[in-house]
Amino acid sequence: MTSDFDKADAQLRDRFRTRLPDQVMSAEASVRLHATMRRATADLKPQPRETPAHGWLWRWLLGAPDGGLAPLAIGMTAAGLALCVAVSWLLSPPPGAPAQAVALAQGGAVVVTRHDSGSVNRLLDRATTRLEAGDEIDAQSGSVVISYFSGQSTTLMPGARARLLSLSRDDGGTQVELRIEQGRSVSQVDRRLGAADRFSISSPNVATTVKGTEFVLESQPDGGTLVATLRGVVSVRQGDDQVDVPAGQQVQAVPGKPMQVESQLQTSWLAPFYRWFKDLFHIP
């Protein structure tokens, strides 16, 4: 039997449902939400299973009749831990280095699209924002300087578009991967990178890895990529083809064609660009 109160409550529900009806999300927003979720759930890797403890080892170390090797094991473990801490401290980046990348807009508007939320952040001249892996950076009317951590940066020229593929500190090193989807970029690596460090700038058809250098990478509308080294050496890989481009040399990578390293022409666009670059970073 339904009481008056139940009836009133049901009426209230009906009232809300009919007078405040369902709202429908736009198709565009729905697509954006699904794309965001695809990216977010891709990070959910299966968790590794716990490995079973090696009982025999512990019994051997701790359970021997004469008291075992426990003191020795504990001493060795402590010494090992101290050594690990010392090595980690020595290999860690200098204090004050940003944990995340930072983008600085210069001379015009720059748009950053967040990987996690899909939200769009518009930066005006001199504005900065933190970047995380997956974020997209679109240098529209201005250039943008991306500082990853001490001594490394990439400048996207106006009209360039890039995605920060990864940014992490693992295995005692720092790893940065940036993909230039279109337009021109200048990357600078001032410090000599270690074995665990990785700094990779790629375009749709080539990937570069560097160990301390300055270079220009331009992703061109026809699908090709120009890599010109200003200092140091850049390793450029296109499919199975790989070349080293030393300072003063450049390579024009065209999909399906072998890469050839050639001299940078003094009369090319690179000469004034390099001068601009040196002025920007106060390079003597």
Add this chain to the structure above:
Amino acid sequence: MQNDKLDDRQSASGMPALGRRKPAAATATARADSGTLQRLREGDQRAWDDIMSEWGPRLYTYLRYRLPNTEDAEDVLNETMVAAVRSVRTFDGGVSLATWLYTLAHHKSADFWRRNRSTVELSEQLPAAPLGLDLEFYEAFGTLPEASRHALLLRYRDGFGVEEVAHIIGRTYKATESLLSRSRALLRAATEAKGIPE
């Protein structure tokens, strides 16, 4: 003893896990299905698609009635779903998936208002009118305090039980019952003042 009866009137249109008589210390009744939860934790794309299909539109409606415009509702829904992905491994399954998702949405919409401090006073007013609604009723509803609107929406529009509403808004069961009781009285007075028929 009207408050006692509230617990038995929970089964509203397809919402899972509705309430039973509970003591004042509320715990949401239903638990998340462990199989589904495991698939979500493992990043099973189909499981997440199912969650999106089932709860995405409802969460959007809920957020649309809480936030100023469609763009903000869409952004906060994005943030809510990403928060769900990030926290699924720490979610213990102690409440239903619906309660969990609405709790995240509640926190994200609160974050939205905190971020927009310059317009925070608007949270005490009604957002721009969504589409297709009864404007007079909506205006009467808009005269209620924000907490009352929120509780009534969850209870009567989204069909949650009292203890689930309590979990979502972070209040005790008794406090939520009192809030709902006061809110119903306020709504009745507001609609009568506008001459809106029952």
